[in-house]
Amino acid sequence: MNLEMEHVLPQDIERRSMEIIAQELGDRRLDDANADVIKRVIHTTADFDYADTLCFSPSAVEKARAALQRGADIVTDTQMAKAGINKQRLGNLGGQVHCFMSDEDVANAAKEQGTTRAVASMDKALSLQKPLIFAIGNAPTALIRLYEHIQEGRIRPELVIGVPVGFVNVVYAKELIMQADVPFIVARGRKGGSNVAAAIVNALLYGMGKR
């Protein structure tokens, strides 16, 4: 490991990082359609495990970009993911980010029903009348609730980004959502997080600029 400082201009840091990532991936072939997303997640986490764990339903990236082009909104389960998503780029396409986790009605509903605020947030999202992309970076309960809503025909997301992190029902929730009949991007296993959720949304947005 090089402990000299590498002199890279501010505007070149990201390009240089992506070069290093490509180099270290070596002979490893990423699916062209998904490479943007996988590389940006590795860029965000410095964790090459994601080259193995990220799972994509057929044409997930293409379908998601088409939805963003039509002005899809993002619904997320954490304020951190909301903070990390490029809201200007999304806004230029007519979309916005919703996070209901801190809403008073959500807190009350969760308390009354003895459930998590993440579950109550997913219930609240049913009222949104736009194409929706869900970016779940924290709560497996959100993903499980979303699965129920999809299966019972109450909602039809354009994409579900299923990347909660943790130890209780996280693996279960991710495997479950991959059985729903909607496009998905899921980080199999325990790893993920709000940073990963935001990185995936941003990779979708930035990739649109290139086309």
Place this chain on the structure above:
Amino acid sequence: MNLEMEHVLPQDIERRSMEIIAQELGDRRLDDANADVIKRVIHTTADFDYADTLCFSPSAVEKARAALQRGADIVTDTQMAKAGINKQRLGNLGGQVHCFMSDEDVANAAKEQGTTRAVASMDKALSLQKPLIFAIGNAPTALIRLYEHIQEGRIRPELVIGVPVGFVNVVYAKELIMQADVPFIVARGRKGGSNVAAAIVNALLYGMGKR
């Protein structure tokens, strides 16, 4: 891996997660003083690497908690870390979180000086007249600039949380800050992130409640 759903009440999910983490750490002995922080970072990332990579200067946790008790503010280099820090808990102690990354004067200063906004943010932090904890989760350039300010006697942080993530100068910046004569918590290597920075601040805050 268990693919049945585990039935855990919402209020018990964190406790159950911490049990699983303790179980999987097994015989691995964590330093008592640092265990709160290490376990919360693993909880946030599901990445046990942090049990090896997190480095603490002597009494870093104790000194940081004493500073928080005196109303120390947090300065961070990302809006995501700011979003993730428990601002209510911090506010109860008299502290607040600053992130200057989106400030217009910072953008202008960075442009004029051909540097990063992270560097200009660290310069702006020099004007704060309170005990300060820096939580750097993204930009190695912020950490390098902070090192210069410390070495030249312009600032004396109560704690530097050095957990930027990435590929360009990240390892260098972390090794450098550990040579400054200030308390630190650093995630050695490439990994880290704004989620890790926020988790460390929150672990410091939550641990105070217990005492």
